[in-house]
Amino acid sequence: MATTTTASSSDFIRDIIDDDLRRCAVSTVATRFPPEPNGYLHIGHAKSVCLNFGIAAQYSGVCNLRMDDTDPSGESLEFVDSIMKDIRWLGFDWRDRLFYASDYFEKLYEFAVELIKNGDAYVCELNADQIREYRGTFTEPGRQSPWRSRSVEENLDLFARMRAGEFPDGSRVLRAKIDMASPNIVMRDPVIYRIKRQPHYRTGMDWVIYPMYDFAHCLSDAIEGITHSICTLEFENNRPLYDWFVEKLIQGKRPRQIEFARLNLSYTVLSKRVLIELVRRGIVSGWDDPRMPTVAGMRRRGYTPAAIRAFCSVIGVAKNDNLVDVSVLEHCVRDDLNEHAPRAMAVLRPLKVIIENYPEDRVEELEAPNHPRNPEMGTRTVPFSRVLYVECDDFMEDPPKKFHRLAPGREVRLRNAYVIQCREAVKDPATGEVTELRCTYDPDTLEGPPSDGRKIKGVIHWVSAEHAVAAEVRVYDRLFMVPEPLDGDGDFTGHLNPDSRKILNPCFLERSLADAAAGDRYQFERLGYFCVDDRDSTEKRPVFNRVVSLRDSWEKIAARGD
RNA sequence: UGGGGCGUCGUCAAGCGGUAAGACACAGGAUUUUGGUUCCUGCAUUCGGAGGUUCGAAUCCUCCCGCCCCAGCCA
Numbered sequence: 001m002a003t004t005t006t007a008s009s010s011d012f013i014r015d016i017i018d019d020d021l022r023r024c025a026v027s028t029v030a031t032r033f034p035p036e037p038n039g040y041l042h043i044g045h046a047k048s049v050c051l052n053f054g055i056a057a058q059y060s061g062v063c064n065l066r067m068d069d070t071d072p073s074g075e076s077l078e079f080v081d082s083i084m085k086d087i088r089w090l091g092f093d094w095r096d097r098l099f100y101a102s103d104y105f106e107k108l109y110e111f112a113v114e115l116i117k118n119g120d121a122y123v124c125e126l127n128a129d130q131i132r133e134y135r136g137t138f139t140e141p142g143r144q145s146p147w148r149s150r151s152v153e154e155n156l157d158l159f160a161r162m163r164a165g166e167f168p169d170g171s172r173v174l175r176a177k178i179d180m181a182s183p184n185i186v187m188r189d190p191v192i193y194r195i196k197r198q199p200h201y202r203t204g205m206d207w208v209i210y211p212m213y214d215f216a217h218c219l220s221d222a223i224e225g226i227t228h229s230i231c232t233l234e235f236e237n238n239r240p241l242y243d244w245f246v247e248k249l250i251q252g253k254r255p256r257q258i259e260f261a262r263l264n265l266s267y268t269v270l271s272k273r274v275l276i277e278l279v280r281r282g283i284v285s286g287w288d289d290p291r292m293p294t295v296a297g298m299r300r301r302g303y304t305p306a307a308i309r310a311f312c313s314v315i316g317v318a319k320n321d322n323l324v325d326v327s328v329l330e331h332c333v334r335d336d337l338n339e340h341a342p343r344a345m346a347v348l349r350p351l352k353v354i355i356e357n358y359p360e361d362r363v364e365e366l367e368a369p370n371h372p373r374n375p376e377m378g379t380r381t382v383p384f385s386r387v388l389y390v391e392c393d394d395f396m397e398d399p400p401k402k403f404h405r406l407a408p409g410r411e412v413r414l415r416n417a418y419v420i421q422c423r424e425a426v427k428d429p430a431t432g433e434v435t436e437l438r439c440t441y442d443p444d445t446l447e448g449p450p451s452d453g454r455k456i457k458g459v460i461h462w463v464s465a466e467h468a469v470a471a472e473v474r475v476y477d478r479l480f481m482v483p484e485p486l487d488g489d490g491d492f493t494g495h496l497n498p499d500s501r502k503i504l505n506p507c508f509l510e511r512s513l514a515d516a517a518a519g520d521r522y523q524f525e526r527l528g529y530f531c532v533d534d535r536d537s538t539e540k541r542p543v544f545n546r547v548v549s550l551r552d553s554w555e556k557i558a559a560r561g562d
Numbered sequence: 563u564g565g566g567g568c569g570u571c572g573u574c575a576a577g578c579g580g581u582a583a584g585a586c587a588c589a590g591g592a593u594u595u596u597g598g599u600u601c602c603u604g605c606a607u608u609c610g611g612a613g614g615u616u617c618g619a620a621u622c623c624u625c626c627c628g629c630c631c632c633a634g635c636c637a
Contacts (some may be wrong), residue, residue, distance in 0.1 A: 009576085009584090036637055071636060128635055135633055138564045142633090173635055183565045185633050194635035213637045237566055237632050259567085261630095266573080272637095314585060316575050318568095321630055325573050328586050338599060345596095373599070404597070413595050449595085459595050525596045554597040 011317040013051070013258055017059065017228060026227045026253070029061030033087070033094075034068040034101075034217070037079035037201075040287040040294045041086045043308070043329070044263045044270045050312035051260070052230055053092040064224050065094040069102045070216045072200035080201075082287070086295035091305045101211075101220050102202045108211045109163065111219055111249050112174060112193060116155045120248055121192065122148055123158035124175045131173070134180070135188050141181035142188045148177065162195055165208045169195050176215075178244065186241050190214055218242040221255040229255045232262040233319060263315065264323045266483040268293045274492060283496065284479070288535075290545050291479045291500050301476065302521050302531025302547030307336040326478065333548050337521060337529045342370040342377055345415060345461040346509040346524040346544075348473055350389040352436045352465065355420065358386040363464075366446070368416040380512045384417050387465040389508050391526075394460040395437060397425055402557055404458030406437065412458040415525060419445035419456050461525050468508035471542045473530065475502040507544075516542060526550065 010018075020026045031052040035045060056063035065087065069075045087094070115121035124147045126134060136142035150158075162172055174193035182188055192215040197208050218241075221229045229242075236259045246254045264270065269278075270293055278284045278292070287294050290301035298308065311332040315324050345368075364384045371377040395406040406412050411421045418441040426436040444451055479500045485492040513522070518534035528549035536543045 011575095015578095034637095038637090068637070073636090131635075132633070137633060140564085170635065185565080188633085191635050196635080210635095212635075217637085233567070234631055235637090239566090261568085314574080316585090318575070320568060320575085322574060325586065328574070331586060334598095343596080372594085372596075402597090415595060417595090419595095445595095456595085458597085461596075523596085523598085526598070527596090528598095550596075550598050552597075557597075 009313075009316075012319070013228070013230060013260060013317055014055065014058075016258060017055065020227070020256075021059075028227070029056060029059040030064070030225050030227045031056050031061065031230060032064040032066050032099075032221065032224065032226050034066045034220075035083050036068045036071070037076065037083060038071075038074035039079060039272050039276065040082050040296055042270050042275065042292075042294045043265060043298065043311075044293075045086075046090060046295060046308055047263045047312045047315070047317075048230070048232075049087055049090055049092060050309055051317060053087075053094075054313075055228070055230075061227075062097060063092075063094060064097040064099055064226070066099040066101060066220060066224070068213070068217065068220075069100055069200070069202065070211050070213060072196065072198040072210065076201050082296060086299075089299060089305055090295065090308060099220075099224060100202060101216050102200060104216070104220055104223055105203060105207055105211070107223065108216055108219060109209075112159065112211070112215070113156065114249060115176065115192075116159060116174075117152055118248070119152060119177065121174055121176050122150055122155050123162065123172050124148070124189075124191075125172050128170060131191070135185065136180070138185070144180050145175070145189065148189070159193075162193070162209050163207070165197075167195055169197050169208075171195065174209075176241075176244070178241075184237060184240060186214070186237050187244070190241060214238055214241050215245060218245050218255065218257070219249065222246055222250045225253070226255045227253070229257045231257060231259055233259045234262075235259055259319070260317050261319050261322055264321075265293065265329065266323055266326045267478040267480050267485070268326060269480065269485050269492060271486065274486070278479075290474070290476050290533075300531075300534065300545065302529065302545055303333050304336050304340075304521075307333040310336065323484065330548050334529070334551070337523065337547065339374075341521045341523045341529055343368075343372070343525050344510055344513055344522045345382065345463055346471075346473070346507060346513065346527065346530070347389045347391050347461065347463050347468075348475070348504050348507045348524075348527065349392040350506075350508050351392045351395055351434070353388040353390050353420075353462070354436060354438055355386050355388065355441050356423065356438055357440045360386050362386070363466075366417055382416060382510050382512070383464045383467040385464045385466055388414075388462045389465055389468065390414075390437070390460055390462045395422070395425070395434065397434065400558075405460055406439075406458075410458075411442075411454070411456055412460050413445070413456045414441075415459050415461045417446065417462070418442055419450060459526075461527075463508045463510045465508070467511045469511060469514045469542070470506040471509050471513070471544055472503065472505040472536075473507040473544045473546065474533070475504060475546045476500060477502075509542075509544075513542070521547065523550075 033052045053063045124145045134143045173191045175189045178187045180188045193209045239257050242257050288296035288300045311329050365381045367379050368382050399407045406422045420439040420441045424438040425434045428435050477500050480495045481497045482495045485495045516532045518532050521531045529547040530544040533543040533545050
């Protein structure tokens with residue numbers, strides 16, 4: 001049964017919302033997904049997207065897409081575009097509710113002025129090092145800035161001049177006047193505006209001062225009428241500050257912040273810093289490298305939106321630190337593709353087979369079902385002829401007993417075709433390498449098993465050499481060899497999997513695959529799911545990416561050895 | 563170390579005082595022209611630990627232990 005639903009069982013956030021609704025604390029639900037456009041979305045973001053948009057849909061509310069673009073360094077239109085593309089691809093729609101924190105700069109400035117007027121903020125001339133020093137430590141309270149008790153007038157004047165560009169970068173900041181002795185360091189007069197002469201990708205040079213996250217985020221939520229502001233656990237310490245700003249500046253309905261545990265995935269890394277490093281150092285080919293846990297990477301790899309949604313649903317939402325096994329993701333991908341991907345035959349590592357008793361000039365068109373359990377997906381025709389290719393792995397000269405494939409003297413079923421028997425393995429006299437198999441076929445076995453009752457245990461895939469389509473196939477595996485690549489000193493380079501990408505060329509595909517279009521997904525029978533690469537495929541030579549292998553119980557048996 | 567948060571199967575995760583859901587993984591078996599799929603079966607006498615309250619505790623109380631987050635003019 002495919003778990004392609006997004007049916008969201010309940011979780012502690014939905015419980016809170018249910019309760020808020022019951023108490024009439026809110027009448028309709030409004031959430032938001034607030035990425036900073038300084039990188040590509042990854043599977044962790046996808047969890048948040050599914051959560052926020054999923055809740056909005058479930059409660060007939062709204063979910064805003066808001067670019068949290070309050071720090072111009074690193075932010076760009078490229079990222080805005082990729083974020084929007086990824087969210088749409090995941091299957092969510094913000095309709096006309098696209099917002100930018102940068103659109104609120106004027107409004108936020110007014111909020112800051114209001115804070116100053118109420119004696120709740122001041123312009124501080126300590127430099128960054130001094131501010132850190134004055135902040136104190138976990139165990140010692142901070143000290144008050146010497147600039148803390150300026151008059152409202154002076155603060156108003158100074159803040160206006162900060163905006164006007166009269167002071168150099170870093171020379172002054174606006175700080176909230178809260179409590180330098182607070183046990184919560186976040187509350188020790190946090191900086192809310194800094195001077196930064198950096199062009200903003202949307203506001204250009206209009207501003208030289210930019211609001212900080214803690215100030216901008218909660219007020220943006222309030223401006224947009226967000227009811228439930230869902231974020232990750234590391235912001236839990238910031239919640240008192242979130243509430244402080246909102247209480248000081250917002251009357252009426254106030255948004256509420258709820259934190260959940262961010263996703264960690266085994267054998268991969270979701271840190272923005274590391275992802276950037278992988279791209280910059282050329283360890284991967286780009287943000288959309290099929291090995292990347294980015295939405296763009298997974299899309300190119302061939303993962304489906306439904307599979308990713310199912311994954312986000314099945315892992316749940318809670319506050320426990322977690323490390324979700326990547327096998328859960330792979331299961332969701334297989335589950336979806338098993339149901340929807342048409343079957344085809346492809347030989348990745350070709351070994352030539354001559355059917356000695358099959359006429360040279362004969363070609364049969366054999367009918368093959370596109371899906372074993374779903375006849376509605378139809379059939380296609382595959383050409384059979386005297387010279388075929390089979391998978392190298394499907395022949396062993398001296399096989400163990402449980403090896404149900406080709407070996408000298410052994411019989412095997414060719415999928416959708418005849419039973420053949422291996423008569424001889426032809427070797428290269430120089431290397432001893434098997435270059436060709438000489439086989440015979442049993443003409444009576446097309447429709448069923450041999451009439452004499454011989455049991456044929458093995459079934460292998462094949463393609464007709466003459467009709468085959470040559471292609472490049474890229475076989476991907478996990479990027480890292482250990483479950484937690486950042487464990488220890490955080491140096492992941494020693495854990496990189498050298499075999500995370502194997503390029504196989506030429507591979508031979510059955511004729512029908514000549515029509516495959518970019519992005520199409522197939523199951524190559526007995527091998528796995530494969531997707532036409534939309535960047536590197538050419539008319540002459542298609543490129544397929546392996547999405548995920550099939551479960552392979554033979555691998556387990558073989559690994560045990562016998 | 564001060565503050566904030568979290569500890570339920572190998573991994574996620576339900577559970578909200580009435581006697582431990584489900585998923586992945588793993589292990590058996592059945593069916594199978596994919597060693598795939600599907601279908602059965604098994605997999606926490608116990609919930610970080612120790613006390614206590616109660617007829618009854620993973621759920622309430624006390625103490626202890628462990629892990630994560632916070633000292634950016636990042637988000």
